[in-house]
Amino acid sequence: MLILILAYYITQSVQSEAGPLPALLEQRDDASQNDQNSQRSIQSIIWSCLSTIFLCTWVAVHPNVHFRPEKRDQRWVEKWLWAPLHEFFTYKLLLFVWALLVPEYILSWAVRQYIQAGVISKKVPGWTRTHGFFMVMGGFHLFRLPADAASIPLPLESSEPSEFVIPSARHLRKDEVPECPLKFEDFPVDILEIIVPTETELKDRGKSDALTKVIVLVQTLWFVIQCIARGTQHLPLTELEVVTLAYAMLNFFIYGFWWDKPRNVECPIRLYKASTTSHKESGEAVEEWISNCVGRWLEKIFQYSVGRQDNFVLLSPERSVPMFWSGRLDNDILGDAGLGPTLLGSVFGAIHCVAWSSEFPSHAELVLWRISCVSMVVIPFITTIICIVMAIGSRIEADMPAGVEAIGFTCAFLLLLSAWLYIAGRLATLVIAFSTLRALPPAAFMNVDWTTFIPHIY
Incomplete structure (x- = not known):
């Protein structure tokens, strides 16, 4: 409802050149026009938009644990220069580009x-959704103890020895050999009750707290309020502000779903097995x-679009969980999980239509903007229909009706034919949002x- 109201108010400001806007300009006296406080500069517009986009695409994203094994006798150039730069360009920057081009996929x-995380938290007594998030994000990693290190098997409720052990003698941590990330199916529940920290301790591992998240949400909300206020006073929005408004809308939902997830955790919790014990990944093939x-x-485009890519991942040979790892969801809930984000993806594209009748410096930019808007509305909606079909298929025991199939x-x-068009549309709107700044009304x-907006006495 908020989005519809916002779209209505702002659209009214750009319906015609002879509408309320000229009348409003005539009502402003000379003193008001000469007042510096009544004007804003291109620099202020760019700064406001870029800061909000940065909050929505960099700060709001809660990445998985990207584990990097420590190397022995590492030179300072590699440790303090090469390793951080490699991490930035191959993981953090790549994730930022994903959030910039396909923000609804992040959602x-x-x-x-x-x-x-909710499914996992219900399977272990005393666990919260934060524990489930920590498990899903790759927060537990298997290590091999050195061959000469003494260890004690962790006890199970059945009194049988476990394959997981705890060190019982001194050894160097650097001699421990990293094996692979672990998922929920690799653990007996008894072990999880013993080794997992409390919710407060898990949140302490993150690089963000509730206050930081509130500040980000307040800044984003303030930008949205300014856009609504400009619409009520028939003041036009720049195309860059329209793009930023779309990011801000999705940001509220992304932050809401990730509120309990620890952010920027770099070091997982270590679990040990003896050097002679083999590790066989549990779960379905x-x-x-x-x-x-x-x-x-083509298969990867489809599977990533509907969120089934984790069904093709084997963690045992991996150094860390994949970038978009979220565990293997049951097919019964996978379609339902995609309905909301894909619909909001269409709303994200629809917000760009606020500038449908805006003044563009050239006719080519106007046409390209409109084509991009249509593609950003239609293509996510196609994915929504696919998710609906998946949800229907998971609810009926008989064969799916021929028409639905x-x-x-x-x-x-x-979707396979038009996926490239969506990316092209996203790039086009970003470029046009900046190019139109050269000739603003x-x-x-x-x-x-x-x-x-403030009650007062004249």
Whole structure:
């Protein structure tokens, strides 16, 4: 409802050149026009938008644990220069680009982790959703003890020895050999009750707290309020502000679903097995990608779009969990998990339509903006239909009706054909948002007259 109200108010400001805006400009006296406080600069517009986008795409993202084994006898250049730069460009910057180009995919990732964390938390006594998040994000890592290190098996409730051990003698931590990240199925519940810290201790491992999150949300909310205020006073928004408004809308949902997830955890909790004990990954067998290169590429587009990519991942040979790992959700809830994010993805594109009738410096930019808006609304909605078909299929025991199945295959085919168009549309709107700053209408530089919102006596 908030989005609809916002779209209505702002759209009214750009319906025609002879509408309320010229009348409003005529009502402003000369003193008001000469007042420096009633004007804003391009620099202030850019700073406000970029800071909000940064909060929505960098600060709001809660990455998984990207484990980096410590190297012995590491030179200072590699430790303090090469390793941080490599981590930044190969992981953090890549995740930032994903959040910038496909923000609704970050939302769907957050929703899947939220659901999986809730499922896991119910299986262990005393666990909260924070514990479930920590498990899903790769917070537990298997290490091998040195061959000569003494250890004691962790006890199980059945009094049988466990494959997991605890060191019982001194040894160097650097001699421990990292094996692979662990998922929930690799643990007996008894072990988890013994080794896992409390919720407060897990949150302490994160680099963010509730106050930081509130500050980010307040800044984002303030930007949204300014946009609504400009709409009520018939002041136009720049295309850059429209793009930022779309990011701000999704940011509230991303932060909400990740509120209990520790942020920027770099060191997982170590669990040990003796050097002679083999590790066999638990859970269902992974699915195999199509061997054909083109078929594999198309299959990955579809599986990543609906959130099933984790079904193809085997963690035992990996150094850390994949970037978008959220565990293997049951097919019964996978379709439901994708409904909300894909619908909000269409709303994200629809917000860009606020600038549908804005003044663009060139006709080419206007046409390209409109085509991009249509693609950003339609393509996520196609994914929504696919999720609906998946949800229907998980609820009926008999074969899926032929009509529903045909709709699903048609939408999957359209998604494979148009996925590139969505990325192109996102890039186009970002470029045009900055290019249109070279020729803004005069009213775009006017500040909101906040006195009209505050009860007072003239």
